Amino acid sequence: MRRFTCGAEKQYGGPPPYQQGSSQYQGFGGFARQDPPPPRGADPQLWSWFASVDKDQSGSITADELQRALVNGDWTSFDLDTVKLLMNIFDTDRSGTIGFNEFTGLWKYIKDWQGVFLHFDRDRSGTIDGRELEQALNQFGFRLTPQLLVLLQRKYGSVPVPAAARGYPAAAAPGITFDRFVRACVVVKQLTESFSALDTDRDGWVQLNYEKFLETVLTLP
């Protein structure tokens, strides 16, 4: 199965690992599959990737197809919530699926995040640990307290954090895989923007009623 490995790719900015493969392969039915020809002006390589994700050759990619195609560096699947985050950004015509033009943007976005991930995964562990997360967020202009960084790491880390590792810095805490790292960063950005929009008098406090409180949370990826 051809899948897009994200996060632990050592070839920074390089092509995905399977690009050497032919775009022709044996389908389940035993028939050789030929990708449909690319639209005029389309990057043939990008078209080949798109066609490999579009398993049913419908001409557009569903959330399920995208989830099956994307894996983290440790071969775990992307969370559905991250897949939905990607779809919500790039499904610009709101069809519920990703067409080829939309895929071009999605592909670049993933590649850019992959670059960010590899840059901050200093110890090349394949996951982002507490210190690396702090450095990434600082670089993006977000300065969270140590307590918030621990909460963020606990929420987006790949396994529950036992009490013994709940201090700061949480050296023993599990790292954050690529898909959850993207989501953590997007959530911090969105929350910071929401807070800023709500804090109209810039006094560092916001007033919320129950509906607005829930709305703010339920619109997060």
Place this chain on the structure above:
Amino acid sequence: MRRFTCGAEKQYGGPPPYQQGSSQYQGFGGFARQDPPPPRGADPQLWSWFASVDKDQSGSITADELQRALVNGDWTSFDLDTVKLLMNIFDTDRSGTIGFNEFTGLWKYIKDWQGVFLHFDRDRSGTIDGRELEQALNQFGFRLTPQLLVLLQRKYGSVPVPAAARGYPAAAAPGITFDRFVRACVVVKQLTESFSALDTDRDGWVQLNYEKFLETVLTLP
């Protein structure tokens, strides 16, 4: 592979589907596996289930083992976030894993939620749609506005909701699988309790600074 199917089980309150299976099977190494004997006083059936989830026979269940064991009615895996939610509730000794005594509570919790899910999945579709979600939340004492219900359905539904289906009631919107239904309900409960705790003067408004705002969100499952 023995897995615990949740949500679409028609045998309301009945035993999980694989219980007819032997607790002995061929391991990867080709050796017949025998579950270790249950602790004194343990329910032998529950012990057998515990042993089947504890693949490496370490005597306790990791998040990864739990995630591999639990599937929704449509055979999709549980989200990692729901697995972490379960672990965080039932890992009472904060070891990072689930021992047999903790498993007893976890098992009952899942069975109870399965009952709730089956009760509200009126059309037996295997997922909870917008109307069913509203009825479930009403039953739990939460009355959300139609707008919030749509946001909740969009966040916890299994695929992105195209614009065409973004009205209310969102009949064409995708349903919510068992694992995400549990998480949605727990999130609404926790947010309502957080709001209530913050609204000390009971005027329907809360004041938050940036740290408290992020903390409230980052402690959600």
